[in-house]
Structure formats: C-alpha cells, structure tokens
Amino acid sequence: MNFIFKPTELEGVFLIEPRVFGDRRGHFLEAFREEVFRKEGLLYRFVQDNISTSLKGAVRGLHYQKPPHAQAKLLMAINGRILDVAVDLRRNSPTYGKHICAELSAENRYMIYIPPGFAHGFSVLSDEATVFYKCSRYYHQPSERGIKWNDPALDIDWQVEEPIISDKDAGLPILKDLPEEDLF
Numbered sequence: 001m002n003f004i005f006k007p008t009e010l011e012g013v014f015l016i017e018p019r020v021f022g023d024r025r026g027h028f029l030e031a032f033r034e035e036v037f038r039k040e041g042l043l044y045r046f047v048q049d050n051i052s053t054s055l056k057g058a059v060r061g062l063h064y065q066k067p068p069h070a071q072a073k074l075l076m077a078i079n080g081r082i083l084d085v086a087v088d089l090r091r092n093s094p095t096y097g098k099h100i101c102a103e104l105s106a107e108n109r110y111m112i113y114i115p116p117g118f119a120h121g122f123s124v125l126s127d128e129a130t131v132f133y134k135c136s137r138y139y140h141q142p143s144e145r146g147i148k149w150n151d152p153a154l155d156i157d158w159q160v161e162e163p164i165i166s167d168k169d170a171g172l173p174i175l176k177d178l179p180e181e182d183l184f
Contacts, residue, residue: 002030005040005113008100011093013086013118014042015102016074016111029109031076032134042113044072044136053079053130058164061121062087062147062172066182069143070116072136080129081105083159084112087119087147087175090184097175099154104131117184119147123158145182146172 004017018029032046054060062085065071075084087099103125104110114120122131149158149165151174 002033003036008102010086010088010095010098010100010118012115013100014040014113016113018109018111020109031111032074042072042115044115046074046134046136048135048138050133050135051130052133053128054124055164056124056127057160057162059121059123059149059158059160059169061085061169062119062149063121064089064119064145065137065140065143066145067116067184069137069140070184072116073114073120073133074111075104075114075131075133076109076111077104077106078130078132079106080124080126081107082122082124082129082131084122085120085156085158086112086114087154088117089119090117093117097153099156101156121149123160123163125159145178147178148172148174151175
C-alpha cells in the first residue's frame, strides 16, 4: 500500500504517511488516490486545490465553512515545516472543543485529512512554508467562519515566538461565542 492511515484522538482526522520512492535522482510519492482513500472511509470528492505560502511565525486560522458548504481537507507541506491544527466543532462529539496538532514538513512528507466539522489552521515553523491542500467543497465566502487563534479555552501551543496574524483572523470570535447555527 502506498499510504499508512494513522487515526488521531479526534474521530475522522487522520495523519497520513505516503510511501516515498527514492533513488539518486530524488524521490516520488503518490499524494492522493481516490480508490484508496474511499476504501479507508474517507468518502469526500475533492473539487478545489489551493496553495498557500507563508513566512516564519505566520498563523493562519482557525477557519471553517459552515454547513452546507463545510469542507473536508487533505493537506501537506511541500516546502518548509508547519504545525497543523484541527479543532472539533461537532456539538455531539465527545471531543467537542478539543484539538490535535501535527507537524507536517517537506522532510517527513506527512499529510493530514480533516473532515467537515472541524476548524483548521497552521503556524509556520521554518523560514517559509508552502502548503498544498485539497478541498471537498468550493470556497464560499458567505459561509466562511473562524475561531480566534489564541482562544484561551483551546490553549493551542502554536510553537511560534512572534505570531503574524491577519487583521481578519485577529477579529474572529472565541469558541464559546460562536453562534449555534455555525456549529456542526
């Protein structure tokens, strides 16, 4: 098999280790194969690919789209190193409000799969990082939502000394202030 799917503490979120084939020329890996992901129960069809490049210390997130435009995401760092974060927003989940962190880098080549029902963000640990990610729904601006990156109830250690935050992300609400209709 070309992928190892590692479940996390948050049901539905997987850390994925692709098999890397290397020789003196470099390396090759398969980043996605629909039939394999479907066999693992990851049933979302991806419709949009995005690439984000950010500088050291940047914190992006925590973002999500409310239903019916909620997105599943499959991410990998193709350059540099990031700390990827998923926060459970499923009201009836035993892990509601909990988060996981995973280091994704060009070196370890790990990917993370995050289904709908989670907020997502990442911080940049290297001088620069480029993140490639697939989304199961198109970006829909009216459904865009988020949680403040430094919500004390979440207590996320972003592992950056001087966070660089967008004005939009700095103005997001904390988890307890999210409207009920924005949750899953």
